Amino acid sequence: MSRERLKALVRSGALSGGAIRDPASKVRGDEVFSLTVPEPEPAHNEAQDIPLRVTFEDEHLLVVDKPAGLVVHPAAGNRDGTLVNALLHHCGGSLSGIGGVARPGIVHRIDKDTSGLLVVAKTDVAHEGLARQFAAHSIDRRYLAIVNGVPRAKDGTIDAPLARSSADRKKIAIVADGRGKRAVTHWTRLSLLRNAALVECRLETGRTHQVRVHMASIGHPLLGDPVYGRAGKDHRKILNDLQFSRQALHAAELGFIHPVTKRKLSFSSPMPSDMQELFKALGV
Structure with a gap:
């Protein structure tokens, strides 16, 4: 598994029953940890024909101009009608899987009621490369x-x-x-x-x-x-x-x-x- 996938699992509480949720936590060297990896789930996000303003796109990534009011990914209270649903329709399922089933292609987010630009990864290589830049604060x-x-x-x-x-x-x-x-x-x-x-x-x-x-x-x-x-x-x-x-x-x-x-x-x-x-x- 990629580092990003492991980090996502830790944050979700999959490490030792949720005892540690920060991937940056330090270890002493004498602990025993168990990582619960969930069974693969069928993608429950539906592709929906929601208009998208695409500023740039190639085979690796796309830049979207998100309108205010559009939620980036499904969550409690917003199971559909999100940017992810629109991306699944637009990209035909060609999105990075690092974000997991709920967040395919999502490298970063902006609030529902904030408008503007965000970049979406179509491939894992693009996702990992963008994630490194975000981590280095070079974006x-x-x-x-x-x-x-x-x-x-x-x-x-x-x-x-x-x-x-x-x-x-x-x-x-x-x-x-x-x-x-x-x-x-x-x-x-x-x-x-x-x-x-x-x-x-x-x-x-x-x-x-x-x-x-x-x-x-x-x-x-x-x-x-x-x-x-x-x-x-x-x-x-x-x-x-x-x-x-x-x-x-x-x-x-x-x-x-x-x-x-x-x-x-x-x-x-x-x-x-x-x-x-x-x-x-x-x-x-």
Whole structure:
């Protein structure tokens, strides 16, 4: 089995009855571990004819521009109608199997209500090559975010470890007790708006909810964020008038080295119409 497959099994609780779920855990040398490898399952994900915006595609991988509202892979509460279902239809089953039955081809994710670019692996070789780049933090990922308030500085770096919140398991939090994984976000203020700003966030790491938590931690949560943000009265009216009900976050740029051809690839996606309307409504 590949390293990625073994890591996925450990994270799923297959090692010693779930006693260890972190593949980076250190061993002393005198322990005995048992790995429960599940029997092969028939793919329960159905291919569904869901429209896809494909930015790039070859025999090894494809880059997709995901709309807000589309879940990346099936999970509890979203068993179908996901990006994976659309990919199975588009690729005819030709997707990397490293992610397992539930996540074929999925190398990384973006939140359901975040729009923008992500790369999908068609082959295991491509998946492993992309995973190495993500692990080395060499992937260029830039997000556009509309945040509450105007940052005083033109730019900055947030270096704060993230982990699942002990108070609310549905949330991610900045932690200082050694549980967290290092998370680094470099941000730049692009445009001044009415008690708001358009900000570019370049991810050095890619943790769950990283941009949302980091920007909230410096007092500038994303507008529309139902988990980490709280809009003021004026902003609430604008959001309600526009029926804007998601975090204002868009994965606008994605760059990496093609894992097979070794070409440097770079892609960009314009800000979607709903964020453009919010940007105009907040114009000074």
